Amino acid sequence: MQTRFKHCLESKLSFMSLSLTFWNWLLALLPLLAVVVLMLVFRWGGGRAGGVGWLIAVVVAVFFFGAGFELLAVAQVKSALLSLDVFYIIWTALLLFSMTKRAGAIDMIGKAMTGLTEDRVMQSILISWVMVAFLQGTGGFGVPVAICAPLLVGLGFSPIQAVAMASVGHGWAVSFGSFASSFQTLTAVTGLPWQTLAPLSALFLGMAAFPCGLLVVIIGNGWKSLKRGLIPVLLLSILMGTVQYVLVVNGVWTMGATGAGLVGLVALFLMLRLPKYRNQHDSRDISPSDEVAEEGKSLWVSLIGYGILVALAFAVNLISPLKAFLNQVALRLEFPEVTTSFGWVSPAGAGQVIHVLSHPGALILYTCILSFVLFRWLGYLKAGDLRRIIGDVVRSGVNSSTGILAMVGMASIMLHSGMTILLAQGLSESFSQAFYPIVAPFIGALGAFITGSNMNSNVLFAVLQQNTADMMNLSVPLILAAQTAGASLGSVLAPSKVIVGCSTVGLAGKEGEVMRKMLFYGIIPIVIVALTALIISRV
Numbered sequence: 001m002q003t004r005f006k007h008c009l010e011s012k013l014s015f016m017s018l019s020l021t022f023w024n025w026l027l028a029l030l031p032l033l034a035v036v037v038l039m040l041v042f043r044w045g046g047g048r049a050g051g052v053g054w055l056i057a058v059v060v061a062v063f064f065f066g067a068g069f070e071l072l073a074v075a076q077v078k079s080a081l082l083s084l085d086v087f088y089i090i091w092t093a094l095l096l097f098s099m100t101k102r103a104g105a106i107d108m109i110g111k112a113m114t115g116l117t118e119d120r121v122m123q124s125i126l127i128s129w130v131m132v133a134f135l136q137g138t139g140g141f142g143v144p145v146a147i148c149a150p151l152l153v154g155l156g157f158s159p160i161q162a163v164a165m166a167s168v169g170h171g172w173a174v175s176f177g178s179f180a181s182s183f184q185t186l187t188a189v190t191g192l193p194w195q196t197l198a199p200l201s202a203l204f205l206g207m208a209a210f211p212c213g214l215l216v217v218i219i220g221n222g223w224k225s226l227k228r229g230l231i232p233v234l235l236l237s238i239l240m241g242t243v244q245y246v247l248v249v250n251g252v253w254t255m256g257a258t259g260a261g262l263v264g265l266v267a268l269f270l271m272l273r274l275p276k277y278r279n280q281h282d283s284r285d286i287s288p289s290d291e292v293a294e295e296g297k298s299l300w301v302s303l304i305g306y307g308i309l310v311a312l313a314f315a316v317n318l319i320s321p322l323k324a325f326l327n328q329v330a331l332r333l334e335f336p337e338v339t340t341s342f343g344w345v346s347p348a349g350a351g352q353v354i355h356v357l358s359h360p361g362a363l364i365l366y367t368c369i370l371s372f373v374l375f376r377w378l379g380y381l382k383a384g385d386l387r388r389i390i391g392d393v394v395r396s397g398v399n400s401s402t403g404i405l406a407m408v409g410m411a412s413i414m415l416h417s418g419m420t421i422l423l424a425q426g427l428s429e430s431f432s433q434a435f436y437p438i439v440a441p442f443i444g445a446l447g448a449f450i451t452g453s454n455m456n457s458n459v460l461f462a463v464l465q466q467n468t469a470d471m472m473n474l475s476v477p478l479i480l481a482a483q484t485a486g487a488s489l490g491s492v493l494a495p496s497k498v499i500v501g502c503s504t505v506g507l508a509g510k511e512g513e514v515m516r517k518m519l520f521y522g523i524i525p526i527v528i529v530a531l532t533a534l535i536i537s538r539v
Contacts, residue, residue, distance in 0.1 A: 025426040027064050028419035031057035031410055032450060035495060040516050045509035046499040050406030057410045061417035066341030071416055074338045078351040079412035081333060083405045085352050086452075088361030090404070090500055091397050093146035095368050097504050098392040100305055101150070103380035117272050120155075121229045124220040127151050128165035129213045130236065130268050134261025135310075136170045136177035143360055144170050145492075145501035147309075152220075159505040161220055164517045167492040167501055169216040171525060172208040174454045174488035175201060176244060176256030182454035183253055186484050189462045192476070194253060200481035200536075202248040202256065204441075206241025207532060208489055208525040209260075213237050215521045232271060240264040254317075301378065305371040312363045326358035344418035396503050403511065407496040411450045415460065420450060424461050433472040437533040440465055440482035445490025445526050452496035457487035474537060482533040486526055493522045 031053045038049035061067035117123060127148050135144035145166040152162035175182045183201065187194050210233065217229035244260035247253065271277055316323050330353055337348040356362060375381040414420045424443045431439045443465065447457030462483055469479040491497060498511050498518070507514060 024064070025422060027060050028414070028422045028426075030060055031414060031419075032423075035407070035410070036515075039495065039512035040519065043510075043512040043516070046403030046495055046502075046511040047406060047509065049512065050403050050410060050495065054406045054410040054413070057413040057417075057419070061340075061413050061419065065344070065417040065419060067413070067417045068338075068341070070336075071338040071340060071346070072413065074335050074346070075412040075416040076409055077333070078335060078416075079409040080405070081331075081351045081354070082412070083401075083408045084331075085354050085359075086404055086408070086496070086500070087401055088354065088359055089143055089364065090146070090401065090503055091393065092361045092364035092368060093143060093500075094393045094397050094504060095389065096305060096309075096364055096371070097146070097150050098389045098396075099368060099372060099375070099381070102385055102389055102392075103375040105301070105303075105305065105375075105380070116269075117277055119228075119277055121217055121221055121225050122232065122268075122272060122277050123155055124152075124157075124165060124216050125213060125229065125232055125236070126268055126272075127155070128162075128216045128220065129169040129233075130240075130261060130264040132166050132170040133173035133177070133209075133240070133257055134265055136173040137255070137258025137261050143364070145497070146504045149501050149505050153505050157220055159502075159507050160510075160514050160517055162505055163498065163501040163507065163514045164521070165216040165219050167498065167518060168219065168522050168525075169212055171489040171492040171522070172205050172212045173244075173257035173261065174491055175205055175484050176248060176253055176260075177258070180254045180256060182458060182488065183256075183484060185455045186458045186462055186480060189459060190466050190480060192466075192480070194251070196477050197480055197484075198248045198253055199245075200477050201484055202245040202253075204481050204485035204529050204532060205488060206237075206245050208485065208529055209241045209244075210234065210237035211525045211528055212489075215524065219517070219521060232268075232277070235271075236264050236267060239267055301374070301380070304374060305367055308370055309363060309367040312366055313360070316358050316363060323358055326362075327355045329356045330354065331356060338416060340417055342418070344421075346416045396506070396508055403499045403508075404496050407452070407494075407499070411452070411496075414450060420447065420460055421464065424464055428464070428468050433474065435534070436468065436472055436474060437478065437482060437537040438530045440479045440533060441486025441489075441526050441529045444483040444486030444488075445493075448487040448491035449494050452491065452494035454484065454487040454491045457491070458484055461487075478533060478536055482529060485529045489522070489525045489529065493518060 034056050035049045035053035038044040038052060039046070058072065061072070117126070132144040132148045135147055145163065148166040149159070149162040152165060153159055157165065170177070183194070183197070186201075187197060190197075213233035213236065214226065214229065217225050217233065221229075240260040240263060243263045244256045247259045248256045252259070316326060332353045333351050335348060335351055337345060339345050372381065372386070411420075423446060427439050427443055427446070428436065443461050444457050447460045448454050451457060451460070462480060465479050465483045466476055469476045493515070495511065495515065498514055499508075502508055502511050502514055
């Protein structure tokens with residue numbers, strides 16, 4: 001893997017014979033700019049905006065970056081494989097949500113959360129900050145938002161609020177979530193040991209937990225709620241950030257976000273036993289009526305699907321023989337080396353590898369099958385419900401899948417034609433040594449925004465950031481920590497991820513409205529990481 005990225009870096013030097021003028025940089029930015037403007041200003045859906053962005057990317061790649069037919073073909077097949085990887089999660093998550101909703105489980109969970117606390121601020125913190133971070137530890141692309149956003153809607157938050165809250169809330173947990181696959185990629189492409197990169201990476205992301213928590217309170221309840229949410233968020237962010245840091249620096253970085261989220265959930269449940277946080281209107285202890293108690297008996301059945309999902313995720317990722325057995329079935333395609341006429345080389349190698357039986361989508365599918373059997377046996381689902389569930393899934397999934405296919409296709413063309421690396425190079429050359437630590441997180445966020453993935457951003461830009469830090473005589477661990485932290489926080493703003501969240505709450509085609517809500521808030525944690533990196537670099 002190291003050889004592959006050295007080769008990619010050498011090709012960059014040849015590619016840079018295409019002078020880095022403002023015109024070239026603006027052309028490289030054009031597809032991304034078109035998508036952002038169409039979604040934020042004109043409120044287009046992800047499918048339409050992504051299609052325009054894809055078309056612009058093709059034109060720019062062919063006429064200005066020297067892309068040929070073979071390169072476009074390779075880029076599109078790779079993007080189809082990447083999209084299939086995402087579709088596996090989206091369609092199974094939609095199936096799980098539609099089934100649990102028709103069984104009445106979503107309504108039951110909403111009532112249970114109201115029974116746990118009627119305080120809307122604490123509900124926001126529980127679902128869209130702590131729980132979503134815990135799920136990020138065991139899930140992957142879009143899974144936490146796909147699960148938590150419908151729960152928030154069930155509690156009475158608007159669909160736009162729900163997606164924005166769940167997305168922004170888990171940004172701090174991405175790098176050390178999904179069993180730290182993004183961080184593992186960072187160590188692989190840079191060749192640096194985890195001991196060198198872990199402390200500052202965990203520090204940046206732990207600090208980012210605090211603004212992420214405050215932001216979900218503001219998005220869900222307005223600025224006036226900040227005073228009420230400040231103390232719980234501060235205490236929980238210190239606790240979760242510390243737990244993640246301790247786990248990461250002691251070599252248990254694969255469980256960083258999972259452990260932090262689990263400790264956060266336990267602490268929050270204890271906090272909710274305090275009268276102050278049970279009910280925002282009065283502090284009296286509320287004794288459950290017989291009706292509520294009866295509902296409580298059904299709560300565990302309503303939660304069983306999500307419990308099965310978490311248990312399966314832990315089992316597959318922690319039981320090595322089971323994971324090895326399931327990993328035997330994989331969809332893998334090898335691609336040839338492709339080159340633009342300006343010398344940018346995309347090396348030969350495998351595209352996205354999809355482990356059919358151990359994929360997060362497979363785990364959700366197993367959960368769906370087991371939950372369906374249980375719900376059917378208990379009478380929660382009746383004859384004919386399966387046909388209605390599938391109909392709901394198809395109606396929601398088609399529009400979302402079209403948008404993701406277009407977005408991922410655009411990102412792949414930008415990557416293979418050299419546009420993405422040119423954008424990052426332009427940003428890095430626009431800042432002096434003294435202020436480069438500020439821009440490093442934004443380069444990471446840019447890569448994640450384009451590709452929708454912290455991991456892919458590290459693949460794209462980690463070596464570039466490493467070499468830039470060397471040339472500027474800056475701390476390499478500091479710059480790489482800023483890279484992965486920025487990518488973690490920026491990934492939740494990616495159009496392709498927003499589409500995933502919108503698909504489960506009936507907002508397919510309205511992703512632009514959600515992005516308008518998220519973009520301002522989502523940049524705040526990245527700015528905090530950037531300023532922290534600058535301060536540390538001066539010290």
